[in-house]
Amino acid sequence: MSLLKRIGEPGAGVGVPPTPAAGVRPSAPPAARPATPMREPDQARVAEIRRKVQERLIETIDPRSDTNNPNLIQRQVDELLSSVLDSEAVVMSRSERARLLEMILHDITGLGPLEDLLADPEISEIMVNGPKQIYVERKGKLQKTTTTFLNDEHAMRIIDRIIAPLGRRVDESSPMVDARLKDGSRVNVIIRPISLIGPVITIRKFAKERITVDDLIRFGTVTREMVDLLAACIKARLNIVVAGGTGSGKTTTLNILSSFIPEDERIITIENAAELQLRQEHVVTLESRPASIEGTGEVTMMDLIVNALRMRPDRIIVGECRGGETLAMLQAMNTGHDGSLTTLHANSPRDAIARIETMCLMAGMDLPIRAIREQTASAVDLIVQQARLKDGSRKIVNITEVLGMEGEMVQLQDIFVFEQTGVDENGKIVGRLRPTGVRPRFLEKFEASGIYLPPGIFGSGDRFI
Missing domain, CATH: 1.10.10 (Arc Repressor Mutant, subunit A)
Known part of the structure; x- marks a missing residue:
């Protein structure tokens, strides 16, 4: 059956000139409208x-x-x-x-006016602020585009096309939803009545080609010495937390770190919306599920972490800790699942420790703060702090070892830090990623695993970027 009604049929919108009655001389046709x-x-x-x-x-x-x-x-x-x-x-x-x-x-x-923006390799994020205003992030800077939707209904049709294959919904009773595109790009949607300007869509794009370690070094995100250290930490099965603000590159760094996991290990990933791109073959991907319209069927991140412990994992990777699942993640790290990885939002390594405490309390268990801090100090070995600087560049600004408890506080020690030295004529931040000269205590784990790093890696001079 034809997709469209034949042009000229009633209701098709194209009229057919009437046939003049018999004996009536047809009038001169009206002058054609000039093209x-x-x-x-x-x-x-x-x-x-x-x-x-x-x-x-x-x-x-x-x-x-x-x-x-x-x-x-x-x-x-x-x-x-x-x-x-x-x-x-x-x-x-x-x-x-x-x-x-x-x-x-x-x-x-397809996805309407978003198609061209998604195809542009220079665009890393797309922000739809209602149907008539679309911004993009290009090379770390926000720019307004001339692309628009026709109206709210047009935007809603595209939203339905994104979330319907995932079995998710968005309507007045549930006006917010997280989803993903086929390539793994992260999507967040919020609509009326919560959004007063109409449908708001935020898309965090995934690069068409996977970013490699060499790319991060070329971008100035890390130095070769830092990469060597992080690779050794993964192979020695240290538990690592990647912390940073929104859009700082935490997921990209988590993908890079996971690439150092040996091929013969079983990896289980747990995410709200699956976006990790692991290179290994033996990977089990789990994704949480919101409640149905009847309020049933919800599967939380905590449920998945608890279940993952029964799946014989060698590594557990939690895409992002946002709430009470953090306590389950710490318990997994403390019960023989070494080498686990996760990310969280924090502005500094010290803030990351405070955030872990707060999210553990969100689990609803009446635990004393000292017990949570002891769990954290025992579970987490390393904090990798990521930041997006004012010029739009993304860098690892701290690699910090968690030493343990001293009194009531969790003790931290910086191994690498980023120091800003100025701004060049193009507005780019100039600085250096330098070792602090401190030898981390986890070198004993390296030696037990047969991993040896050059002795000068922790204090062989500055690396300007």
């Missing part, structure tokens, strides 16, 4: 034509037709576009027409 050439950039005209085509599509589309046939869809949308251009007496160049057709096809089968 209006399309000239770049006539964004308003393009938007108007696009709106009319989409309205006609909604009216004429057959829900029983095969919308998975791209050739059929393209041919029939092309036919409808031609009829609209003729009725509006608009002349477009071949390239302009092809571009408009592509935009309409994206609305039908």
Whole structure:
């Protein structure tokens, strides 16, 4: 069955001139409206034509037709576009027409105006603030785009296309949702009535090509000495927390750290929305699930961590600790699951310890603060602090060892730190990632695992970036 009703049928929107009655001399046809050439950039005209085509599509589309046939869809949308251009007496160049057709096809089968932004390799984040305002992050800086949705309904159709395959929903009763795209990019959606400006979509893009250690060194995120140390920490099965603010690159760093895990180990990943991209073959990926509309079927991060302990893991990787699951993560680290990894939001290694305490209390268990601190000091070996600097660059600014308890406090010791020395003429921050000269106590674990690092790695001079 055809996707669209035949042009010219009642309701199709294209009229057929009436046949004059017998014996009546037909009047002279009205003067044809002169064609209006399309000239770049006539964004308003393009938007108007696009709106009319989409309205006609909604009216004429057959829900029983095969919308998975791209050739059929393209041919029939092309036919409808031609009829609209003729009725509006608009002349477009071949390239302009092809571009408009592509935009309409994206609305039908893809993610609409987001498609081009997702395809741009320089864009790392997309922020939709209502249908008429879209910002992107390009090379660490926010920029407003000329791309827009037609209206709230247009944006909601794209949102439904994102979350429907994941079995999730968003409506007035549940106006917020986390989701992911096919490539693993993270998506957050919030709609009316919580959002007063209309649908708000935030997409954290994943790079098409996986970022490697050499890329991080080239970007100035780390030095070769820091990479050698972190690789040794993974192989020696140290428990590591990657801390940082929003958009600082925690997940990227977690992916890099996980690449050092040996191939012969069983890895279980636990996330709210699966986005980790591990390179190993033996990986089990678990994802939490929100409650259904009836309030049943919820599977929390804590449920998954507890269950993962029964799955014979060699490593447990928790994408991000946000609440009471942190206590379960610490208990896993303290019960023979060495080499575990996780991330959390914190502005410094000291803040990371305080955040762990707060999130453990969110588990609802009446534990004294000292007991939580002792658990933390025993479980966590290393804190990798990530930051996004004012110029948009992302760097590891601290590699900090957790020494243990001294009195009532968890003791920390910096092994590498970033020191800013100035700003160049292009506004880029200039600084150095330097070793502090302190030899970490976990070197004993390295030696027990047969891992030996060059003696000068902890104090062989500065590395300017």
